[in-house]
Amino acid sequence: MDYDVIIIGAGPGGIFASYELTEKNSDLRIAVFETGNELSKRKCPIDGVKIKTCIGCKNCSIMSGFGGAGAFSDGKYNITNDFGGTLYEYIGKDKAISLMQYVDKINLANGGEGTKLYSTANTTLKKVCMQNKLQLLDASVRHLGTDINYVVLENLYAKLKDRVEFKFLTPVEHIDVLEDGYKVITAGGEYTCSKCIVSVGRSGSKWIEQVCAELDIPTESNRVDLGVRVELPAELFSHLTDELYESKIVYRTEKFEDKVRTFCMNPRGSVVNENTNGIVTVNGHSYEDPAKQTENTNFALLVSKHFSEPFKDSNGYGESIARLSNMLGGGVIVQRFGDLIRGRRTNHKRLANSFVRPTLQAEPGDLSLVLPKRILDGIIEMIYALDKIAPGTANDDTLLYGVEVKFYNMEVKLNERLETRYPGLYMIGDGSGVTHSLSHASASGVFVARDILGVQ
Ligand SMILES: Cc1cc2nc3c(=O)[nH]c(=O)nc-3n(C[C@H](O)[C@H](O)[C@H](O)COP(=O)(O)OP(=O)(O)OC[C@H]3O[C@@H](n4cnc5c(N)ncnc54)[C@H](O)[C@@H]3O)c2cc1C
Numbered sequence: 524m525d526y527d528v529i530i531i532g533a534g535p536g537g538i539f540a541s542y543e544l545t546e547k548n549s550d551l552r553i554a555v556f557e558t559g560n561e562l563s564k565r566k567c568p569i570d571g572v573k574i575k576t577c578i579g580c581k582n583c584s585i586m587s588g589f590g591g592a593g594a595f596s597d598g599k600y601n602i603t604n605d606f607g608g609t610l611y612e613y614i615g616k617d618k619a620i621s622l623m624q625y626v627d628k629i630n631l632a633n634g635g636e637g638t639k640l641y642s643t644a645n646t647t648l649k650k651v652c653m654q655n656k657l658q659l660l661d662a663s664v665r666h667l668g669t670d671i672n673y674v675v676l677e678n679l680y681a682k683l684k685d686r687v688e689f690k691f692l693t694p695v696e697h698i699d700v701l702e703d704g705y706k707v708i709t710a711g712g713e714y715t716c717s718k719c720i721v722s723v724g725r726s727g728s729k730w731i732e733q734v735c736a737e738l739d740i741p742t743e744s745n746r747v748d749l750g751v752r753v754e755l756p757a758e759l760f761s762h763l764t765d766e767l768y769e770s771k772i773v774y775r776t777e778k779f780e781d782k783v784r785t786f787c788m789n790p791r792g793s794v795v796n797e798n799t800n801g802i803v804t805v806n807g808h809s810y811e812d813p814a815k816q817t818e819n820t821n822f823a824l825l826v827s828k829h830f831s832e833p834f835k836d837s838n839g840y841g842e843s844i845a846r847l848s849n850m851l852g853g854g855v856i857v858q859r860f861g862d863l864i865r866g867r868r869t870n871h872k873r874l875a876n877s878f879v880r881p882t883l884q885a886e887p888g889d890l891s892l893v894l895p896k897r898i899l900d901g902i903i904e905m906i907y908a909l910d911k912i913a914p915g916t917a918n919d920d921t922l923l924y925g926v927e928v929k930f931y932n933m934e935v936k937l938n939e940r941l942e943t944r945y946p947g948l949y950m951i952g953d954g955s956g957v958t959h960s961l962s963h964a965s966a967s968g969v970f971v972a973r974d975i976l977g978v979q
Contacts, residue, residue, distance in 0.1 A: 529716040534591020536722030536952025539968030559587025598672025603662035607960030622966035634674040668811025744933030747841035750825035764790035791816035794883035852886035861919025
């Protein structure tokens with residue numbers, strides 16, 4: 524065998540798997556294959572001057588490379604089983620929490636010390652939410668911030684690069700099952716290993732589907748989350764964000780009884796483009812450093828869409844809606860809430876007159892031409908509900924960017940060790956469908972590393 528362990532993907536799942544393996548056994552021969560570049564070479568071409576919007580690079584620097592999709596993220600590590608994935612269903616709630624706490628310790632030891640841990644325990648905001656038909660979910664959240672998150676990744680890379688063979692700009696094309704291990708096939712060569720950890724994230728969703736089909740590994744897929752990113756003056760949400768940083772709030776709509784939830788809240792942050800498989804959607808992040816903060820807070824409002832038989836392509840549904848916004852706006856569309864309610868398009872003039880200054884240059888337009896009525900109605904209802912706990916949310920100038928889509932990878936059928944039906948072939952992180960967050964993906968990496976080492 525060329526290696527004891529091959530890890531595919533250098534996102535949080537792959538990084539923490541290799542960290543744990545090398546910490547506990549320095550003799551192991553480990554290689555990490557990654558489609559993207561090393562951290563210092565990850566550069567998105569958008570400079571705000573010559574290139575203002577996403578040009579659809581073949582290899583997106585935001586989503587791929589050392590650090591994975593989380594490298595330029597807000598670095599919010601939510602320590603909870605309430606959201607962020609279903610890792611606990613495989614390994615148990617206590618184990619999942621203790622692994623997330625372990626990941627937190629490693630982050631602190633590698634540059635994250637001094638960052639704040641927020642918690643919903645004992646907050647009076649829970650009651651205020653309940654009184655207004657909103658539910659605040661329980662969590663502790665470590666906010667590293669985009670800047671410190673990057674420092675932590677730099678430090679982890681410095682530690683790992685001499686212990687692990689990194690093969691950047693080397694997408695894996697196929698995995699072959701051997702009698703006593705696996706063969707990983709790339710355009711430049713073939714490599715064998717005893718154990719293989721697949722941690723390819725959301726950007727690897729199509730590829731992992733192909734691998735599962737080739738190896739006859741059962742999968743299931745029926746969910747996509749669709750919605751908008753809301754941007755408003757930071758003062759309006761400061762009573763929530765100062766105490767909790769991120770509040771995960773859920774609302775059940777009166778009209779359809781759909782659940783709408785807040786997601787990825789970024790106090791004093793920026794709205795950004797995200798490119799998944801050539802489709803431009805919206806996301807957000809914020810910095811710990813006050814000098815880099817903005818006057819706005821942003822967060823997503825998402826509605827989960829679960830499909831039943833015979834329809835199976837939930838991601839295809841989400842992609843089609845995102846494509847509509849790309850078709851109409853050339854990328855992401857921005858609309859004032861007041862214009863949406865009045866049934867008119869936001870144009871450049873109305874946007875220029877808005878009191879809220881957008882942090883992302885998006886095309887002013889009409890989201891009602893993009894989002895299905897049921898989803899848009901839910902979002903509007905939730906904005907009015909939030910207006911009761913954070914007055915001003917439903918102001919005319921509140922900006923809505925669309926569309927935000929959370930593509931869920933299909934769920935790979937795994938055992939309680941996160942192993943496929945092939946012994947020693949593990950699938951973890953967002954790519955497996957088990958996790959949807961930094962903390963859960965990282966914890967799944969530590970878990971399989973310990974499984975391989977036999978030290979659970
Ligand atoms: C802008 C943004 C902000 C976010 N903010 C937060 C946040 O604050 N908190 C939070 O919890 N989550 C956040 N997320 C989500 C979080 O980043 C992911 O949940 C997390 O990165 C998943 O980790 P992962 O290791 O499973 O996958 P990823 O981080 O996606 O890493 C997978 C890696 O595999 C590589 N890869 C894919 N296919 C192949 C292949 N065939 N061969 C080789 N390599 C391959 C990819 O290039 C990628 O680098 C954010 C995401 C984005 C995009």
